[in-house]
Amino acid sequence: MSAWRSALGDGATIAQRNLIKVRRVPDLLVGTLISPIMFILLFVYVFGSAIPVPAGTSYAEFLVPGIFAQTVIFGATVTGSGLADDMQKGIIDRFRSLPIAPSAVLVGRTTSDVLTNVLVVLIMVVTGLVVGWRITTSPLEALAGFALLLLFAYACSWVMALVGLLVRSPEVFNNVSFIVIFPITFIANTFVPTQGFPTVLRVIADWNPVSAVTQASRDLFGNPSLAGGSDAWPLQHAALYTLIWSVVLVAVFLPLATRQFKRSAAR
Amino acid sequence: MADAVRARGLVKTYGRAGRGGGVTTALDGVDLDVPEGTVLGLLGPNGAGKTTTVRILTTLLVPDAGEAEVAGVDVLRDPQEVRRRIGVSGQYAAVDEYLTGFENLRMVGKLYHQGSRRASERARELLELFSLSDAADRPVKGYSGGMRRRLDLAGALVNDPPVLFLDEPTTGLDPRSRADMWELLQGMVRGGTTVVLTTQYLEEADLLADDIIVIDHGRAIARGTSDQLKAQVGGERVELVVDDATHLDEVRSLLAGVAVGAVEVEPHTRRLTAPVEGGAAVLVRLLAQLEERGVHLSDAGTRRPTMDDVFLTLTGKRTDEPSGTSDQKSGVTA
Numbered sequence: 001m002s003a004w005r006s007a008l009g010d011g012a013t014i015a016q017r018n019l020i021k022v023r024r025v026p027d028l029l030v031g032t033l034i035s036p037i038m039f040i041l042l043f044v045y046v047f048g049s050a051i052p053v054p055a056g057t058s059y060a061e062f063l064v065p066g067i068f069a070q071t072v073i074f075g076a077t078v079t080g081s082g083l084a085d086d087m088q089k090g091i092i093d094r095f096r097s098l099p100i101a102p103s104a105v106l107v108g109r110t111t112s113d114v115l116t117n118v119l120v121v122l123i124m125v126v127t128g129l130v131v132g133w134r135i136t137t138s139p140l141e142a143l144a145g146f147a148l149l150l151l152f153a154y155a156c157s158w159v160m161a162l163v164g165l166l167v168r169s170p171e172v173f174n175n176v177s178f179i180v181i182f183p184i185t186f187i188a189n190t191f192v193p194t195q196g197f198p199t200v201l202r203v204i205a206d207w208n209p210v211s212a213v214t215q216a217s218r219d220l221f222g223n224p225s226l227a228g229g230s231d232a233w234p235l236q237h238a239a240l241y242t243l244i245w246s247v248v249l250v251a252v253f254l255p256l257a258t259r260q261f262k263r264s265a266a267r
Numbered sequence: 268m269a270d271a272v273r274a275r276g277l278v279k280t281y282g283r284a285g286r287g288g289g290v291t292t293a294l295d296g297v298d299l300d301v302p303e304g305t306v307l308g309l310l311g312p313n314g315a316g317k318t319t320t321v322r323i324l325t326t327l328l329v330p331d332a333g334e335a336e337v338a339g340v341d342v343l344r345d346p347q348e349v350r351r352r353i354g355v356s357g358q359y360a361a362v363d364e365y366l367t368g369f370e371n372l373r374m375v376g377k378l379y380h381q382g383s384r385r386a387s388e389r390a391r392e393l394l395e396l397f398s399l400s401d402a403a404d405r406p407v408k409g410y411s412g413g414m415r416r417r418l419d420l421a422g423a424l425v426n427d428p429p430v431l432f433l434d435e436p437t438t439g440l441d442p443r444s445r446a447d448m449w450e451l452l453q454g455m456v457r458g459g460t461t462v463v464l465t466t467q468y469l470e471e472a473d474l475l476a477d478d479i480i481v482i483d484h485g486r487a488i489a490r491g492t493s494d495q496l497k498a499q500v501g502g503e504r505v506e507l508v509v510d511d512a513t514h515l516d517e518v519r520s521l522l523a524g525v526a527v528g529a530v531e532v533e534p535h536t537r538r539l540t541a542p543v544e545g546g547a548a549v550l551v552r553l554l555a556q557l558e559e560r561g562v563h564l565s566d567a568g569t570r571r572p573t574m575d576d577v578f579l580t581l582t583g584k585r586t587d588e589p590s591g592t593s594d595q596k597s598g599v600t601a
Binding site: 016024094100 | 350355357361379
């Protein structure tokens, strides 16, 4: 019990430290903030001009939840690069020599990154509203939509944590994560309807949790799916499927990342 | 007096057998005892096993064999309790660049579960003690190397630990910062803190340590007080500096005739050193002989052996040479 309290309390202290850093090195955050704005504008005005949309809806309404999903996942990569950075620097030895829970550094890292992601989502909401995206559901449903996005991003943070601890170099981590996350967020219903995909890609897209997060946000914000959506089970139960993925990712990667942290500590 | 640190048979190897790469033995059975309130200096070249020893004692590394107790607590069985009782300051300053000095120390205090208020008070106290008050609220990024080290050392003291581990606390510092650091450390030792210190600087071990263990190739090859170690390598040294480097060989053979050990030659400084018995009298005879041969000296004298001599005699190499080059006894002729 006290181990849990220590992990949370110490985690909060470390999260606070990470947030001070975000505040002091705003260029880090600016990169994270500018790219989703750029994505929204590019997609709405470049792709949006060529993608047929039924009367009464707009491509922006379809697109923005997809960009939300992609951006919070990229936001979660900060967990990996931040940890890799810490591993390279002396500060990690200070943490290891203190009587804190082995998971505290990871708990703190994932917490501060989900808080940063809240800020990122706010910026995107404003940008989305400017290009014509609207929420047509109740505030409660809308909140549930944002909560689901952040929860999924938080779960992704634990995957990133393990990878960051394994590669131990922020540069390598950034390259690897970009190469992996880009296709994962594109082979999905994020930017275009999947009906026109080749069959293999379409099946992958249907079961890709990124599609489910996007679909769940569309459902909860009252945004259109275009082309009638997909009747695959994960997309028919998008919120549930997202929840299952989030829980499983945390359940698997929290202990793995913690073990890796202890192990690299014991080298 | 009880021992604050006690270790038996510490072994640590890196790499795995049968995986292509060889196995490196970093530590090969090191024992040590540090009585409460004393300073132990671990002396040795790079890669000798000093840092590995400290990392094991500070719970950062698990040994392959052996046991250790720090401040009465078993390092392997209860590392968390050990962490509560020690302070660690490493070779590379373990501070966060983007935080201010104050924020760094307050964070450490909170992670020792001191509570926010106490942690802030303690941070200010330590900043004052380490003459960092003026820089307290500036990000560490702008600190000099010496300031970072002081802040790191302050971080090790946040919880007022009875046992302090310092891994090469002055490596890379300029002479002025080094002297400042020594003064700080001497103050702490007077306050009764037990200290385990690793260093490549003999002067540092000589000045700060009550007991010294010389480590090479993962083994303790000598231990004792600095006087005992010096006594082990014999009496006084005669030191000559010739004006003209072409005389080095001639003077070396002359010295070899009266030396009780190896004659050391440093060609670039034209300095020759040899242990002798009966210091001053030998020097006078040597000077007369050199005068006769027309060899001019720019300096001559006798001195007591330094820790450098101890090290050279014990390991066959200087302290700044890496541990791996033991076969080349550079500059020493038997």
